Amino acid sequence: MPPLTHQSLKCVIKHLEANARIQLSQRCPSLHKTEKLIPLTIYNLELDQCSVKINNTDYSLTLTSNNFSSPFDLDQFGAIDLDEVDVDGNDVLVDNRSFKEEKNRLLRMRIEIRKMPDGVEKQEATAAVVALEQLEDNRWLRREPTSSSMMNLSINSQFIIFRGEKLCYNMKLHQAFRYLVAKLFSGRRCPIQVKKLSVECKGILRVPADLRFKVSHLEILGSGVDKIVEAFKPLIGRIQTITVNDDFNISHPIFQTALILKNPNENLFGAASASNVRVENNEQFSSLSERVVDLIRIWQSHGHKIGTIWNFSMRSQEQALDSIMYLRRQLGASFSGHKNLSQYGRSAAISLNNSDEIYVSFKQQQIKVWNLKVVVRRKRL
Template identity: 25%
Template sequence: MNTLPLQYQSLKAVLLYMDPNVRFKISHRLPSISSTEKVVPLRIEELDLGDLTTTVNQTTYKLGIYREYKEGEKITFRTQRYNDFGGFPRDFDRFGFEIFPGHNVLNPGDVSLPCPYNLVSQEERDTVQIERMYKTRLTFYEDVLESRLGSEKIEIPNGEDDDAIMKRYYLSLPIKELERHIGEIQEDLQPFECRRFNLKPPFVCYIMLTINSKSHKQVSRIPYNMKLHEAMKALNGFLFGGRRQSIQVQKLQFAINETILRLPIGFKIKLEQLKGLNNLAMRNGAILSMLDKKSFPLKSVSFFASDETDFQFLDVGKTTSLTAMDVNLEIDIFSILKTLSNQRAYLNFYHSDLRILQYLGLVQSWIENERPIGTCYSFGIVEENTARQILKVVRANVERAKRSKRCVSIPIRSSARLEMYYIPMESLNDSEQEEFMWFYDWVLKMRVVRF
């Protein structure tokens, strides 16, 4: 049977509607169509970017260091776990010490996403003090194991000081677990011995790429001739580099901890939704640098609100819908809500409902400032009685307010009214329920509708 290859225009049309991960695979296996694949706009439903992981839709590309031990050498449970689940997430030097080469270096295209937490520096891992600490731990574990093996009746210390509590805990562990701790401490000490006697570690390192999807796992290993951040740069360059148009992404999210995204030069996203952002105030500029100007207004932004400055992201008004999760109780959230211009907002709070009179103040603010029709704010409520009390207070303190069982209605101008009502969480559609991180039973809504 004769077959004809797809013509250029037909190939472009097919690629446009193809799953992006299939496109990556085809482009890798058939370099002849790679240039065409780069021309066709790339469409992604969900993109998650981290320091050593990139997730496109439900397929994750993960880099790590695989350690292959020489014949006869015993591999610890800890190292085996790293090998089985994507490799070790940091580089090694020639003696086996963990190192962080280029961790703070920004190359062209890279984007730094700061946060309040820093990685432990290399200097804290290969010092004489650290070696002494490991040796002290090793002696302790070996003494505990000797006690377990050498006596049928073990004397358990009953003091409440730290040493007694620790010894009690380790004496209660199974012997195999004690042996595992000893093996791991011996592994931690190994690089010090290798450096002291100029020896090679008992393993060979490879860069491992793990591609994980719902139905398939693929593992590849290449020689360790570049550092992890360089390999990540190459990986993201293959996936996203050389594209003529901004990548179209529905949902984008990032790693929680501090990281540098190793991205190709010219990386731009035409985005709809930013999801689950942390440290938003610190990352404002970095995130904006990746977004195509045509993204605005964003359909939605959701973030963990730890500080009032988090609400200044994108002037917040450049997003249609705003979701603030785990709102810090020290934030004057209702003062912020009075000035927000977003059409929709979802608020869930850390272990608490807000004061009833604050809801009344927000109602009064909406009446005075005539919020546009279609504005709707939603609040997670733990107890139904709280929602009832809110409606009761609003009804008693706002003129012309009329109350039914779960609703207060207030005319605010000739063509519109403000409704405040509450409903069970389970009655929300799936996309709205997704906006509430905690297990609220009720949702209180404020909205402006036409008469």
């Protein structure tokens, strides 16, 4: 069988799954240059301080010390390293480390574990927290570690380990991670097309500054939202939607795009000036209803521009109906729309000023998901 022509080879590479392309390029140096010239599309890309997940394949770096795997660099006492990091203009770096953040993170992990059902998963999570707390004890007790640390590189997909290597711990995790990201993504002629990019940083996230992504949806998990936004904005171009679940600065230009809030807390009110927002909530319904009322009161006090649209996901039709009634009782809204068998109205109008009103309605979005829509509009005669 004759070998493929150059054009045929480019066509084959273009239609390979992203991980297959990258691994083929690494194993066949003769294809490396050709593969880098062909546009790459990734449906789901996840980045944190020591792992990259491309679609369903995870590339992870960890440290092993005293039979415990750590996603953080360790200092001479075996505790989480909080030394200052120097970085030049060739890198983008997000540093979310602090004594306070470490304490808060351990507390959040303890709270989440208490909510878990008894079983192996809860036992493993508890053991991980105990080990992290031991690292903190090492710092204050100035206790030298009893064994040396090793760096591990693993590549796996849906619990199938393709590759695992033990490496000498002769560079920081963030330096090794930067090298890994460069090998996967740098040197490409075209920006990488990414449908959804998720970024989380509990420690140090370091990537090359020459990365170029074209991202449709950006998701920022955990804390340090503003730091991540500021660092990654030059790399990702113009986005269509952004999801956050922690505090952020609404004045940043990136939040003028469609904003999605997950499990909102006080940041619901921090986003009160935004004009295109979706709220996805897994908490008790009554809590969300109260927050919607508080949000509308902010608009009544300070005003809001015509065309503002906020959407709130509800778990059932009954919850959406109850929400309308709750809003009417709290805000004195007028009834609007037809009635169903429960005799509840499907919409309500709330006066904002002499000429404008807030119109609240709901409809089924998909199976078991109802959408409560809040719109600022001109008053209807």
